Amino acid sequence: MTLQRPDQEVPVRAVEDNAAIAAVRFEHHSDALGIGTPRPRLSWIVDTPTAGWQQAGYELEVYGSDGGLREQTGRVASDQSVLVPWPFAPLQSRERLSLRMRAWNTAEQPSAWSALFPVEAGLLDPEDWIARFVTPSWEEDPNAARPASLLRHEFAVRPGVFHARLYITALGVYEAQLNGVTVGDHVLAPGWTSYNHRLRYQTFDVTDLLHEGRNALGAILGDGWFRGRLGFGGGRRNIYGDRLALLAQLEIRYADGTTERIVTDERWHAATGPILASDIYDGESYDARLERDGWSEAGYDDRDWTAVRFVDRDLRTLVAPMGPPVRRIEQVAPVSITTSPSGRTLVDFGQNLVGRLRLSVQGPAGQTITLRHAEVLEHGELGTRPLRAAAATDRYTLRGASVETWEPRFTFHGFRYAEIEGWPGELQADDLTAVVCHSDLERTGWFECSDPLLNRLHENVVWSMRGNFLDIPTDCPQRDERLGWTGDIQVFAPTACFLYDSAGFLESWLQDLHADQRDLDGVVPFVVPNILGPTPPAAAWSDAAVIVPWVLYQRYGDAGVLAQQWPSMQAWVDLVANVAGERRLWDTGFQFGDWLDPAAPPDRPADARADKAVVATAYFARSAELLGQVAQVLGRTADADRYLALAAEVRAAFNNEYVTPNGRVISDAATTYALALAFALLPDAAQRRHAGARLAALVRDNEYRVSTGFVGTPLICDALCSVGEDHAALRLLTERACPSWLYPVTMGATTIWERWDSMLPDGTINPGEMTSFNHYALGAVADWLHRTVGGLASAVPGYRRLDIRPRPGGGITRARTRHRTLYGLAECAWEIADGQLTVDVVVPPNTTASVTLPGDAEELIEVGAGRYHWSVPYQEPRPPRLPLSLDSTxxxxxxxxxxxxxxxxxxxxxxxxxxxxxxxxxxxxxxxxxxxxxxxxxxxxxxxxxxxxxxxxxxxxxxxxxxxxx
Incomplete structure (x- = not known):
């Protein structure tokens, strides 16, 4: 095999003044204002063109808010640059420091000093809070739609403000305003957590919003998840409480060193405003005639406002955010405005998205515009049946002034289409825009290839993740559900962590999982936060307690999340061990099984081909095995021995009960073979070989149409490749007939569907009750695309060592995969042309890679950081040819x-x-x-x-x- 390597492959021992610290993170925060830990771990990225660059040491310095040097480490001999322990005195509440650093290479040459990176602690002790929760004093009907509340307070500011911080949260959702200006750019703050255990507060720098003299602080409160309707089957209101409340603490530090605190107390006032009703599922109603101009500015006459009263709340539940907030991310313009067969005005935005509409309109006072939302059309009309009981309707009543611009505050919708009723005059495309909202995660992963349908599939996965990562990982964003289903994120977490920096987002959700799990004596609820009440243990869903932390460790190298979640993980495995008993078979109780197997009747989604006990016992073995490995990482030797032994017992029981000596698995379904192979449940090579052959035969016999549901789908391609059936995996991936990954793409899908046939070939909506057109679970195959087709994977936890191993095939002639690791950008791009396979690789600084190039003589190449190019002769391998005749299909x-x-x-x-x-x-x-x-x-x-x-x-x-x- 001829290899063409670049000159940079040989490490260059040049002066390292061209190496620079490009970024520093505190825990998983790039913006470290209001951080919630006194000892934030540090990560940094080195930017250098020097090939083979490896870190041999680093030096850190921290400076106080006065600019003076506080502490320094001196040179520390270490090659670690990710989640490095905080080496200084613990941060105190409100303390603001600036950190700079430099790194040494193996030639003992330092980089230049970095810029200063600020970090500021939030309120780390409940005793730091002197504010109290306040709520309007009026009485409300807890069973009716209630208007949003306005709260305000005026105060004086002396000359010489040095800086000011607003610490704020709410029972409900809020928008804060200071002197008439909206504070921050968060949407639906404080977000959704397990409110009885964890309530996030936000920290804002409001220095520039204050002025000498009279000032005013105000907030709008909406129902949100706290007391709005949640759950299917009609849902419930007031799950967490029936009173909205605000907690705000504005701390003003003056140049003379004194501090003044403006807090929510009995001096605040409350009123209602133009938001008549706001609900996550049903939408928002707004009457602009009821606007109170200048209500959040000083000098406003609030004599007709009511008093507030205190709400008792345990301030020990307050926590700082671990991930980024929900924000307005982008705007999407309409692609068409048409009239439906019934005469209704329909707007198509060309993309199924999550957010809300922003309108600009001029018309008479009292005119009401109604905005209805849906993901699809059916028979040319808005397809609202999949929304079930979610109204997904916003209403705006005009004030009658000049041009009025409005966007709902306290709701969101999943939609591609909007039906507009009551618009004054003729609706124009520039009158409306769709505002995309989701958690503002950093994009870290990209994939594209020569097949445009696969590219659209991947883009659909990205859009489904964006729409369902709105503060928590939800199942769907449009109907009367939008809950944190554990099974969905369990299968999708690897894909999520490749596409976006999901570390802080998912760590926060896992803390809610553990909190709700404690309420159920170790049972992991179906949804987190848990609004369904007690639920039975369910394999694959509840196993998120073990699998999601393990994914975070594998993708980010974060052993801290394993330590944090150890009690949760252990409680879950111990509970299943107790349920399974000495037989080590989990064959009793409720199970979702291989949910939404395409063969299941529309109204019975759990009726899968795969036996539920096989699925449950396989997951029992998997979680026990992972828990043993977690114990090894954490140095818990006795626990490691115990749980690895338990896993071996479960595997033995699985084989004795469900597997024949020649590798046939009970149910003889693709999902059961995928589980057995992907989870390494078969004890010997002959069994694995026979099981793999049977799985490939099932895939072929089904004409490469998908035959798996939520459980089998994320595993089947990996299972096939593990036994050398790459061709079958690629054919399965590229099949277009229903059910398949590409069938929705051929039907015009722009997100991943809940069902393989959410829309039937004739354009009608699947009759099943659950028919979402934005559900990321079946898009978990993207992780396999990245690692296998793209050829870019991590060989060790955290991508410190890359595994570059592209697998061309399936008619794909090129692919490019990129991932922004915690060390920098990694890339693998390959192309087949004229009998040659060319591979281009980028290995980030302070990492290495093992590169395996397919071809006539496969060879393993070890490389350090740098850019590389290879060209090898290549001919796509062909699967064994079946005998063909005129009677072949x-x-x-x-x-x-x-x-x-x-x-x-x-x-x-x-x-x-x-x-x-x-x-x-x-x-x-x-x-x-x-x-x-x-x-x-x-x-x-x-x-x-x-x-x-x-x-x-x-x-x-x-x-x-x-x-x-x-």
């Missing part, structure tokens, strides 16, 4: 690219229209069981065509026998 012929090319050419020479019919999908394409003989019979005077096809088939058989390539 179209599916069998098309599964063999070489055979299909020759057969297609032969048919096209005789009857081009027949090929057009096959490839146009008019019914022949979908009928893969049709034989060549039946196809030939469709043409009159077909003897010549039959003879030519027989000749082609004979040639194929001869070439297969002799090993000749065509």
């Amino acid at each position: 179209l599916g069998q012929i098309r599964d063999d690219p070489q055979a299909w090319s020759m057969v297609r050419t032969t048919i096209a020479r005789h009857t081009p229209a027949l090929i057009d019919q096959i490839e146009a999908g008019n019914g022949i394409s979908g009928n893969k069981a049709m034989t060549l003989r039946q196809l030939v019979a469709m043409r009159a005077n077909n003897s010549t065509l039959r003879a030519d096809l027989e000749s082609v088939l004979a040639e194929l058989e001869h070439n297969s026998a002799t090993g000749k390539n065509i």
